[in-house]
Amino acid sequence: MSHFKKVLIANRGEIARRIIRTCKRLSISTVAVYSEADAASLFVKEADEAVLIGPAPVKKSYLDLEAIIQAAKQTGADAVHPGYGFLAENGTFAERCAEEGITFIGPTASVIRLMGDKIAARKQMKAAGIQIVPGVDGALRSIDEAKQVANEIGYPVMLKASAGGGGIGMQIVHSDQELEKAFESTAQRAGSYFGDDTLFLEKYISSPRHIEVQIAGDVHGNVVHLWERECSIQRRNQKIIEEAPSPFLDPVAREALCAAAVKGAESIGYTNVGTMEFIVDEQGQYYFLEMNTRIQVEHPVTEEISAIDLVEWQLKIAANLPIDRGAIPSNPSGHAIECRVYAEDARTFMPSPGKIDALVVPVEARLEFAVTEGDQVTPFYDPMIGKIITHGASRAEAIEKMKQALQQCIVGGIKNNLPLLASIMDDSAFQAGTYNTKFVETLLKG
CATH class of the missing domain: 3.30.1490.20 (ATP-grasp fold, A domain)
Structure with missing residues (x-):
């Protein structure tokens, strides 16, 4: 499918496992890099090769770009997939990969820098004729x-x-x-x-919705979208539940928002997979918020409604292959919901590290978990331990499947947010799709 024989994954946890899965299907060998704290992790065992890059603190391991470049050279990796977080939106890392003749699976360093600077990104989108706050x-x-x-x-x-x-x-x-x-x-x-x-x-838009559009661009000038995701259910400005498509948009609004996202991505010559994020007010007016120049945590809900493997698309685009427009369905298929399972106190949202002494996962759901029973959740990294994704012919069916999945899921030994996720699924405002970014705050006050 591509000229890549070996891909190094410059990340950890569930996204590293996710990338390994697609690479295995495409017969591409994988290299994991890991810190001392992650030596026994699932992603390290699942990769074809693994290289220790440093001690637990991120600055001495996952953010040490020279150690990662060295690991890629040492193992003969011809490409690096940065996942999300860490070095995924680091222009210097993308540049260093290019200097060493290693393909960076993502956009160019200049585009990463442009969109990583919120002020420059605002100016760019305004110039492209997209409404900004x-x-x-x-x-x-x-x-x-x-x-x-x-x-x-x-x-x-x-x-x-x-x-x-x-x-x-x-x-x-x-x-x-x-x-x-x-x-x-x-x-x-x-x-x-x-x-x-x-x-x-x-x-400040007081009761906004946070809606993002999944886009992809290739080196042949094609820029496409795979509809939108609703990401308004957040705590501390971080998402915990996402769904696709958004229950708020009608077909006309959807078309306008997705067209604006494509226009914005075209204006910067965007290549690879990325996300244009918008704030949408109560009247349905949308404003550009920012662009994420990488794959997102919530990409599985888009994969479920499009039947497209976004990691495969990333690999193909990075190998200079054109996007297959014929693979894009004319409409989203059904509805998908993702719940992020965190090791945290669900009232204070403080991380809750410790040993997972029991883990029971749902049977009929897509699972993207970083851990298994007996693993330690360390205090060094993001406390997300996994994601549960359900898909149904309708939104109501996807919610019902998620309710069942959450009931079946058990995480023992550490505090976690499963009860909060279950209470959201049961909430009438969530079920009606009438929520905004204040939803969790209001729910906890109630």
């Missing part, structure tokens, strides 16, 4: 400028780190007084997390 078009130079912009567009506003992501470096502000406090603290946090304290500011 009202706000400042450049970096804020001072607190006085921030106040001036906030008063022009009206409070509440969202103060954001330009280099931010994953909900980090964002703060909602309701007044000049709050803005003064937030400006300094957000800049400090951005500086320590991302090494860049640049801030910008935009109008």
Whole structure:
């Protein structure tokens, strides 16, 4: 299918296992890289080869790009798949791969950098004619400028780190007084997390929905979409349940949103799989939020409604093959839901590391789990231990299947969010599809 003989996976956990699965099906051999904390992990056992790259802390292992490049050279890998998180959106890593003659399975370094800079991305999309949230078009130079912009567009506003992501470096502000406090603290946090304290500011949309469009582009100039995913059920600005298609969009709105996503991706000459993210207000007006230049945690729901293996598409596009437009169905098939299972206290959302002394997984669901019974959830990495995905002919059927799957699932020995996920499936607002990004907050208050 491609010229890749061996792919190194610069990631861990369930996404590493997911990539290995597709590579095995395509007869491509795989190399896992792992930290000392992950030595006994499933993904390490499942890869054809495995290379230890350092101790548990991410800076000394999964973020050590030179150690990963060395592992690729040592094993003769001709391509690197970065998964998501870690180095997936690191332009320097993409560049280093190219310098060593190793294919980076993702877009070009320049596109990663452009879309990784929230301010530059806003300007780019505005120039492409895509609606962006009202706000400042450049970096804020001072607190006085921030106040001036906030008063022009009206409070509440969202103060954001330009280099931010994953909900980090964002703060909602309701007044000049709050803005003064937030400006300094957000800049400090951005500086320590991302090494860049640049801030910008935009109008805060109070009851939004978070809807993203799955796109893909190839080196032959084809850019396509595989519809949208609804990602509004979040805690701490991070998603916990996603579904496709969105229950909020009618066919006309869906077509407009997906066309805007394709237009935005075309404007930057995007190659490989990626996601255009939008905030949609109560009136259905959509605004560009950001672009993720990688595969997403929630990609399985799109795979379920399209019958397309997105990892296979990534491999083919990286091998300079054209996208097979004929493989794209004319309409989404049924409905899919994904629940992320976390090792965490479901009320405080604090991680709950420890040993999994019992693990019972549902029978009739797609499972993407990082762990097995007896494994340790360490404090070093994201506490997500797996994902449960259900697909039905209708949304109601997908929900019913998810309810059953969650009832069958048992994670023993550590706190987890299974009860929260089950209560969401039972909630009338969720079942009606009338929720927004405040949903979990409201549910827990109730």
